[in-house]
Amino acid sequence: MIRENQRRFSFDWVIIIIYLLLIGFGYLNIMSASHEGEITNYLDMSESYGKQLVFMGLSVVLIVLILSVEAKFYERFASIIYVVAILSLLGLFVFGKDINGARSWYGIGSMTIQPSEFAKFATALAVAKYISDIQTNLKTIRDQLKAAALIFLPALLILLQNDAGSTLVYASFFFVFYREGLQQIYIIIGFSLLILAVLALKYGLTITGLLAALIIFGVYFLKRKRNNSIFKPILILIVSLIFASGVKLFYNNILKPHQQNRISLWLRLEKDPAKLERMKKAEAYNLIQSEEAISAGGFWGKGFMQGTRTTGKFVPEQDTDYIFSTVGEEWGFLGSSFVVILFVFLIIRIIYLAENQKSQFSRVYGYSVASIFFLHFTINIGMVMGLIPTVGIPLPFISYGGSGLWSFTILLFIFVKLDSNKINEW
Amino acid sequence: MRKLLLLTLVVFVGLAFIARLYYLQVYDASSYNPLDDSAVRKVFTYPKRGYVYDRNGELLVANQPSYDVMVIPREVEPLDTLEFCSLLKITKEDFIKTYTKAKAYSPRLPYVFLSNLSKDDYAFLQEKMRKYDGFYIQKRSIRTYRKTIGANVLGDIGEVNQSIIDKDAYYGKGDLIGKQGIEKTYEKILRGVKGTKFIQKDRFNRDLGPFKDGKYDTIAKPGKDITITIDSKLQEYGELLMTNKRGGIIAIEPSSGEILAMISGPTYNPNLLVGRNRSKNFNKLYNDSLAQPLFDRGLQAMYPPGSPFKTLNALIGLQEGVVTPQDKFRCNLGFKYGNQRMGCHVHRSPADMNLGIYESCNAYFGNVYLKIMDKYQSRVEAMDKWSAHVRSFGLGDYLNNDLSVGQPGKIPTSQTYNRAYGEGKWYPTFTVSNAIGQGEVLTTPIQLANMAAAIGNRGYYYTPHIIKEIEDDTIPSKFTTPKYTTIDKKHFEPVVQGMFDVYNKGTAKMLKVPGIEICGKTGTAENFAIIDSVKTQLTDHSIFVAFAPKDNPKIAIAVFIENGYFGSRFAGKIASLMIEKYLRNEITRTDLENFVLRYSLEHEYKKPYSGEPFGINRETILDPISEEEFEELQRKKRRIERVND
Numbered sequence A: 001m002i003r004e005n006q007r008r009f010s011f012d013w014v015i016i017i018i019y020l021l022l023i024g025f026g027y028l029n030i031m032s033a034s035h036e037g038e039i040t041n042y043l044d045m046s047e048s049y050g051k052q053l054v055f056m057g058l059s060v061v062l063i064v065l066i067l068s069v070e071a072k073f074y075e076r077f078a079s080i081i082y083v084v085a086i087l088s089l090l091g092l093f094v095f096g097k098d099i100n101g102a103r104s105w106y107g108i109g110s111m112t113i114q115p116s117e118f119a120k121f122a123t124a125l126a127v128a129k130y131i132s133d134i135q136t137n138l139k140t141i142r143d144q145l146k147a148a149a150l151i152f153l154p155a156l157l158i159l160l161q162n163d164a165g166s167t168l169v170y171a172s173f174f175f176v177f178y179r180e181g182l183q184q185i186y187i188i189i190g191f192s193l194l195i196l197a198v199l200a201l202k203y204g205l206t207i208t209g210l211l212a213a214l215i216i217f218g219v220y221f222l223k224r225k226r227n228n229s230i231f232k233p234i235l236i237l238i239v240s241l242i243f244a245s246g247v248k249l250f251y252n253n254i255l256k257p258h259q260q261n262r263i264s265l266w267l268r269l270e271k272d273p274a275k276l277e278r279m280k281k282a283e284a285y286n287l288i289q290s291e292e293a294i295s296a297g298g299f300w301g302k303g304f305m306q307g308t309r310t311t312g313k314f315v316p317e318q319d320t321d322y323i324f325s326t327v328g329e330e331w332g333f334l335g336s337s338f339v340v341i342l343f344v345f346l347i348i349r350i351i352y353l354a355e356n357q358k359s360q361f362s363r364v365y366g367y368s369v370a371s372i373f374f375l376h377f378t379i380n381i382g383m384v385m386g387l388i389p390t391v392g393i394p395l396p397f398i399s400y401g402g403s404g405l406w407s408f409t410i411l412l413f414i415f416v417k418l419d420s421n422k423i424n425e426w
Numbered sequence B: 001m002r003k004l005l006l007l008t009l010v011v012f013v014g015l016a017f018i019a020r021l022y023y024l025q026v027y028d029a030s031s032y033n034p035l036d037d038s039a040v041r042k043v044f045t046y047p048k049r050g051y052v053y054d055r056n057g058e059l060l061v062a063n064q065p066s067y068d069v070m071v072i073p074r075e076v077e078p079l080d081t082l083e084f085c086s087l088l089k090i091t092k093e094d095f096i097k098t099y100t101k102a103k104a105y106s107p108r109l110p111y112v113f114l115s116n117l118s119k120d121d122y123a124f125l126q127e128k129m130r131k132y133d134g135f136y137i138q139k140r141s142i143r144t145y146r147k148t149i150g151a152n153v154l155g156d157i158g159e160v161n162q163s164i165i166d167k168d169a170y171y172g173k174g175d176l177i178g179k180q181g182i183e184k185t186y187e188k189i190l191r192g193v194k195g196t197k198f199i200q201k202d203r204f205n206r207d208l209g210p211f212k213d214g215k216y217d218t219i220a221k222p223g224k225d226i227t228i229t230i231d232s233k234l235q236e237y238g239e240l241l242m243t244n245k246r247g248g249i250i251a252i253e254p255s256s257g258e259i260l261a262m263i264s265g266p267t268y269n270p271n272l273l274v275g276r277n278r279s280k281n282f283n284k285l286y287n288d289s290l291a292q293p294l295f296d297r298g299l300q301a302m303y304p305p306g307s308p309f310k311t312l313n314a315l316i317g318l319q320e321g322v323v324t325p326q327d328k329f330r331c332n333l334g335f336k337y338g339n340q341r342m343g344c345h346v347h348r349s350p351a352d353m354n355l356g357i358y359e360s361c362n363a364y365f366g367n368v369y370l371k372i373m374d375k376y377q378s379r380v381e382a383m384d385k386w387s388a389h390v391r392s393f394g395l396g397d398y399l400n401n402d403l404s405v406g407q408p409g410k411i412p413t414s415q416t417y418n419r420a421y422g423e424g425k426w427y428p429t430f431t432v433s434n435a436i437g438q439g440e441v442l443t444t445p446i447q448l449a450n451m452a453a454a455i456g457n458r459g460y461y462y463t464p465h466i467i468k469e470i471e472d473d474t475i476p477s478k479f480t481t482p483k484y485t486t487i488d489k490k491h492f493e494p495v496v497q498g499m500f501d502v503y504n505k506g507t508a509k510m511l512k513v514p515g516i517e518i519c520g521k522t523g524t525a526e527n528f529a530i531i532d533s534v535k536t537q538l539t540d541h542s543i544f545v546a547f548a549p550k551d552n553p554k555i556a557i558a559v560f561i562e563n564g565y566f567g568s569r570f571a572g573k574i575a576s577l578m579i580e581k582y583l584r585n586e587i588t589r590t591d592l593e594n595f596v597l598r599y600s601l602e603h604e605y606k607k608p609y610s611g612e613p614f615g616i617n618r619e620t621i622l623d624p625i626s627e628e629e630f631e632e633l634q635r636k637k638r639r640i641e642r643v644n645d
Ligand SMILES: [Zn+2]
Pocket: B331, B332, B333, B334, B344, B345, B347, B360, B361, B362, B363, B364
């Protein structure tokens, strides 16, 4: 009897409560954002709020399934799940369905399923399995490349299906690798490249080059040790310049015009007022409407189902990627901050629990979950508030969509299961 | 360190988001107002504008529907311009011009694209307009004038100016507002209060239904009907008499200050300033610098009043005790004062007050005036005493009434002469022209009519006003409170008798209306025009002031006819006819009527512009209109009589 009780209550209730709060709050906002006129039937399957209720019901079934499966199952079958996910991504090239220019869905009757969503937890499992392998040492280039391959494969497939937003999520594994031993230099290089790219686009090659030279030689002269060759900083500078030019070239020649415009809007590169006006009606339209809706909420918000911009459907995709603008308008600063705080707590809680795992597999998986949520949270809300360029990815648990809800639920509850099992691993 | 990177980033991002939310929602946001919400459409409901009735309950101004084609430039989709233009019967240039203006005004606000469609056009277009996104037809209410009279009284409504919109939050672009006349003075009462409906819209600008179940909506309050003091029959008759003449007629009911008629010639059909052609017609009237139809001569024309003003000097003399009705003054074709002379005409001499008034003797009033001035030790005191008496009759300042235009006239004070001649360097002999209503004295016809009313009332008047009744409201008390002159009641009888004798034995004895005791006074005003930069005298203005009956007068009147020559020639005849018309509703002196209708002064008005030398006053001849035109006027007169009975 005592054992039974311990087992039942060893699930982390903090995570479960935050999960329920987010899902419930998400549902209310989906109702606001998608309803037309009075809601008469909450299970109206032609409306988002009706479907979402069903998705939520099925999520409960999923949770029960996940939690009742033996914890060892996930480690043991990680590879197979990963392979199935990769195959389902490959299958899209043959059986996939085009929606909004991205070939990311399977159509089953009137339902659609987006395998890229499920590939996230599959990849997380595979990464956890690979890193926790006794023979893996992330300090070696060879294993680093192998681990990277695990990520690049699904990321590449998703990119080829024209879903740039979902591809970007796979960058979150960077944090996992770093936690598990990847050298610090990668982080430094990663951030440096990010800064270089932004500088090159915003201020051009000359200024970027001069700045890079200043910093590189500055560091070189300050930290000069014996025998340090002058050629090393020169080489770094040359590589930086090549990278910066590459970014420029990529921006000018490879990116599609709408992608260019998104970045141009974010970095405020466009100075021609006529073109800016045109962009405001096209690429910037969503963002402007979304920011206006959030602003209109004020401190207290206009109240549930009371947002004029939400009711008037001023913000496109407001039940999916732009759901946070509904939160902003109807629940105000109070409600929006609440959502932000819930996410921060959720992620911190996962990191905390992950650090306390006895098995490396559980820890790495937990860390992957936290990183994936972090990236979704940062990119989605950052985009809706105009802090980063427009990238279309959902806000976990709040945005409308079955595949998303299920994949995030699976992602989270596999960790809840692994965490609950740590007692048994003594 | 490795454990901290993600943790730090999560906290950092969380804080950054909350800061951004604070900036967007608290720091940068102002309190919510549905009027500023671009997701909410504001639709105004315009109340019925109040009707205007005359003193006998006759409807003068009502409303009629008008249909305007509106455009919201932002919502316009590419269209077949040629087809569209032919539907609206406009040219492509018109289309481009108006559309450009609408866009410049605002891309998202409605703009009147084409105003005042006919009813037939509306019925035809209503269906077709659906095809053109961004265009729609809006119904509005505009004025309709049941009688084509009193344009200067009734005024008109038109689109409100930007300067008023900036000052008064009530008005928005395209709203109608009273521009002239009672429409302007009683704008707030007539217009009512417009209502506002808030409608939730979606991003395609489609209506989704009432915003918050109409919580913020306000209901339009209808404008109130008003009754004005005008007697439309009298007004219409006066306007007929004014045909081919320029000038003003003001008739007042002395016992109340109600304005019975307010005629300005030339006038125009008030319906000209209704609807689509309003601005075109307005500009035409506005730019007619010769006839100046928009210049309300009854209210705005300032001239030396001449002889009618003498009655006031008689009253002041009596009040100051410097003269009695029996005192006589010698007149030898005028009189000498100092080393100057003031001329007069042939009449019995010496003259007492009665004779002085009905013969309009300059010598008599010159002497009385000098006696008033000599009464006080100080010239300044005497002058100001005199001035105060005159001003107590409502002269020399705005009447402060409810008419949209007016002039103060001018009554000199000691300061006037101090300024002109230097402090104390003037003598009563300098100002003696004031005795006979010339010199520095200027009055408007409405002031003279009011003066006549005050004399008829024996010492008080009510501020002349145009409002008689306001639906569910009272008229301002300033119109129902008598204003007393500085002359005691007992002094009026000799002056009234003198004015009565003007009709019995004096300058108006040819104008007598059998059975009605009229008191009057003729007058003329010299006037000048600048022709080729030479100041040239023109034929005198004909002036007449009267009230009737002698006791408990029902009507006081001032008539002023530009270049009509002596007072009884035109002004006196018109005054007698107006009095008879009002008191008896029929004309027995048809000879006077025929004279007034038959003789035009148009040739007189053309003289200064003819470029040829011309004669004035005695050298003018009466110019009859053609027999056909005369017949036409007679027919018009009979039509008025028929309709009004
Ligand atoms: Zn005389």
